[in-house]
Amino acid sequence: MSHSNNATEQVLRSSGVDVRKCMRCGKCTATCPAFDEMEYHPHQFVYMVEKGEIEKLAASPSIYKCLSCFACVDRCPRGVEPAKVVEAVRLAVIRQQGQNHMKSDDIPALLDEDMPQQLLVSAMRKYSK
């Protein structure tokens, strides 16, 4: 198990999360509404970052499936903030690749009456650098 490498340090720094605070209760994963879509679940994100396994997380579609709803952050009894870890990994990947996964031109095709605008804002944040 490697505990410190550049990628891990970057994720820890940009998320501001102290992964050691996790006591592995699993409440984040129990809360996650995107559970069925996620390959790695919130508690695994925290644990794998602690173990320095950033590459596995970075390669996983899970980082784009997280809804950023922050339910896990809200419910965590020890204030670990798992969603921030997910976001930090995602940002690390996007910055590295230097490409947008969603462009403003894509938006009109996605619009429909029921879609809340906030979701689009969130999606832009999520899928663009």
Added chain:
Amino acid sequence: MQRIGVFICHCGTNIAGTVDVKAVAEALGHEAGVVFSTEYQYMCSESGQQLMRKAIREHKLTGVVVCSCSPRMHEATFRKAASLEGINPYMVEIANIREHVSWIHKDMKEATEKAIILGRAAIAKVHLNQPLQAGESPVTKRALVIGGGIAGIQTALDIAEAGFEVDIVEKSPTIGGKMAQLDKTFPTLDCAACILTPKMVDAGQNEKIKIFAYSEVEAVKGYVGNFNVSIRRKARYVDETKCTGCGLCTEKCPQKKVPNEFNMGMNNRHAIYIPFAQAVPKVATIDADYCMMLKTGKCGICSKVCGAGAIDYKQQDEVIERQYGAIVAATGFNPIDAKAYNEYGYATCPDVVTSLELERLMNAAGPTNGTLLRPSDNEHPHTVVFVQCVGSRCTETDERGKPYCSKICCMYTAKHAMLIREKYPDTDVYVFYIDVRTPGKNFDEFYRRAVEQYGVHYIKGMVGKVTQNGKQLRVQASDLLAGEQLHIDADLVVLATAIEPDKTARSIATMLTASMDTNDFFTEAHPKLRPVESPTAGIFLSGVCQGPKDIPETVSQASACAAKVIGVLAKDKLTCNPCVAQSDEMLCNGCSSCEKVCPYGAISYSDKEFRGPNRTTLIRRVASVNPAVCQGCGACTVACPSGAMDLKGFSNKQIMAEVDAICQ
């Protein structure tokens, strides 16, 4: 003919929810001898007792049957209420229709029927009840504490504080026990010696406390208030009254190759030794297994260097007799032998140690003077792996382990891990756990500090095997949260071994006629409500001999135990249980069956003169019971082939009458 009153308790809905109490009162009201029968919501309440007392007065009752909860709960309450109206308390019988009926049955019709039958049995018994008078016995105002660890020391100090004499019997040369071997104590990290030794000194200097160190209890006779105990004072070959504890002999002794038990055998001591600097009493002891003088008659150096002339090679064991009013078992614990765990390599790899060994490796007075060095090559370890639950939480039938949680390991492992990270931040520390159990004041916070502040890697999973791999140890383990098998190259592996009662506890329990559970922990009189008393009167429990405990719990329990002992010693006379066995000398055939089965040694035989036919005299050997010793267990009444033994209050006739009433 008795005039009997019957009182049925609803116990709220505890009884009335399942038993038709009105029907029971009605049915029992028709029994022979019953002149009054009623039911009430809570018989144990003040108004319930008044109801009973009023009925005793108005109906001139001579006997009472209460159909309620177990007699363990309220027998004393109802006996007292009856005696206030002038009825002998032993004319009150309880039919247990709660624990024996309402709580274990669901069908109301059947439960009601059973309640009536039990009530009828109690009525049948009351018809044959005799008024009994409780006797009294004197109390020796001195206590014995067996074991001089922190539990025994605290109990002794508290008893002495109340003004009573206490003796501590300790089998090793000094008091202090396991706590003296510890380095730091959780969760405050005070140095164990710094907080223990003042208590040891207190015990040593207290004029009410007499310490018999290097001594063992050999025999216990008697009963609560009047125990007679034989104590073997093993030969130290040093006169305790002359030795000044200067330690010169322990430096000059040429036999230097004796494994030092205080340091878990990790270094050597001399054949004449003082276990540690703060020992109480600070007196040297010669280890007869290693002393050249005692074995071959050649040497005598310690005698030559001793300025006080304290060495006495001719000293013999001495057995003394002392009297006590109460006895405290504080026999403590030991870690189990980790050698049985081949998979962890304890027997073959020198760098696999137990937690107690690690305590010594980290202690300033230990074999490495407090520097953490691994045993194989005295190098500083850079990767340390802790294994929790070694031998704890196994199945009942497991040959190597114990079924219980040893309770202290989670916390001391967190302490060890934290201390190593603090002293040696370049060391990686892993802890493999099944659960982390930290219930206790400031305990979970302590464990979280080890993780969050000190960066100890806690991994949910167990170590499967440890093998020597060159100079390192290859640890194969599971990380259950990641679903992976891990391989760690470690320099030191620490096993948190289960704790078990001291091996001597079993023989001491036999001497005390105190009961034990299947794990050899002493059993309490009641697991919740009488936790520091043994079921045997006058025997009290302190510390881990009753069950796994940490130091704060041990000290609390030790003080609680002292309070119970003081309760006995403060009395001038003790009231005896009148429900004891008695022998009918005319029926006794002198077979000794009763004497053999009596667990309390209450029965003795003597020759007595009897009138024979034609004005002759016959000498016959007959049994008699010492009522102060008899605990009323009834074993003798069952064993007696001639029906001469009978238990007052539970006579053969009374029991047969109950059986007849049930089978009616």
